[in-house]
Amino acid sequence: MKKTINWGVLGAAAIATGRTMPALNEAPSATLLALASRDGAKGRAAAEALGVPRVYASYDELLADPDIDAVYVPLPNQLHLEWSVRALEAGKHVLCEKPLCLTAAQVTQLCAVRDRSGLHIEEGFSFRNHPQWAKLDDLLASNAIGPVRAVHATLAKQFLDPADVRNNPAAGGGALYDLGSYAISACNLIFKRQPTRVVAALEHDPAFGIDRLSSALLDYGDRHAAFTVATQAGPSSWGSHQQLSVLGATGWLRLDFPYAHGRPSACRIELGDATSVGSFPTETFTFEPVNQYTLQVERFSRLLLGHQEASWPIEDALGTLRTIEALFESGRSGAWQVLPRP
Known part of the structure; x- marks a missing residue:
């Protein structure tokens, strides 16, 4: 019986060499077998530093390797669809960085390829693997704050x-695609569905052309969410500013580091119940530093090996992209936009 999943990585992007590839080396159920890079020197240097035994000069060469079980795709956003499709068609499972695609239509196309191939594909939101999200689910399921009324999120x-792909509109740059995808995904995780309609205020960088300050209101019918994401605000350190709060009928929850942990960091969930005053919590749940990327590839690998593990279908990405598209249209029109039904 197979004990580990052999992984290949397409491209030596910073998130791959700095986070996911080290995680693949740490995860007990994963083996980092191959790296493909169109920049030969960069690829060889990364492979040597990370102990990768096989190095390919093209992505197609890696996909043709019969020993590769799963592929990680950290390429620029506009290449996610093409190489995820190629990987699936080559018989490989796929973990693709967020955002999975640039449009909802592309996600629909990818769903069809997935169904045809019978293989597994996920969007690489590492935050979903952090134990604080399992605790959040438990608190909501136990009615700790009553029915959820609203969610508020901030990332900055x-x-x-100028060379950062986040500042390139053609590559899916801007606040909504990069940071907004976290906020939308989190809201949909909490509400277990996509919003029915949305409205947005977007402010654009005059030189880059990307949305650099984006605020949105998401209407879930009997529940609301609001978020602000910004690519030219907050800190310039290794980690973005992040907050998430959940307002319930009888209390509230607040997460101080809810999304991407560029470095493993301690974090907490604060709970306020019917007895709390102001923003002072009644109870606090603390979490020691964990590597979300290692948890992600270990869970994914164990899932492929047949173990019972959580997974998130790429239909979740369909809801996220529908929301992003509607927010861009709302920013242009200044009007509410109704989302298509799932």
């Missing part, structure tokens, strides 16, 4: 490098 960081 200084992305000022």
Whole structure:
């Protein structure tokens, strides 16, 4: 019986070499077998530093390797669809960085390829693997704060490098695609569905052309969510500013580091119940530093090996992209946009 999943990585992007590839080396159920890079020197250097035994000069060469079981796709956003499709068609399972695609239509196309191939594909939101999200689910399921009424989210960081793909509109740059996808995904995880309609205010960088300050109101019918994401606000350090709060009928929850942990960090969930005053919590749940990327590839690998593990269908990405598209249209029109039914 197979004990580990052999992984290949398409491209030596910073998130791959700095986070996911080290995680693949740490995860007991994963074996980092191959790296493909169109930049030969960069690929060889990354492979040597990370102990990768096989290095390919093209992505197609890696996909043709019969020993590769799963492929990680950290390529620029506009290449996610193409290489996820190629990997599935080559018989490989796929973990693709977020956002999975640039449009909802692309996600629909990817769902069809997945169904045809019978293989597994997920969007690489590492935050979903953090134990604080399992605890959040438990608290909501136990009615700790009553029925959820609203969610508020904020993410911000200084992305000022003109060469950063986040500042390239053609590559899916901007606050909504990069940071907004976290906020929308989190809201949909909490509400277990996509919103029915949305409205947005977007402010664009005059030089880059990307949305650099985006605020949105999401209407879930009997529940609401609001978020602000910004690529030229907050800190310029290794981690973005992040907050998430959940307002319930009888209390509230607040997460101080809910999304991407660029470095494993301690974090907490604060709970306020019917007896709390102001923003002072009644109870606090603390979490020691964990590597979300290692948890992600270990869970994914164990799932492929036949173990009972959580997984998130890429239909979740369909709801996220429908929301992003509607928010861009709302920003242009200034009007509410109704989302298509799932």
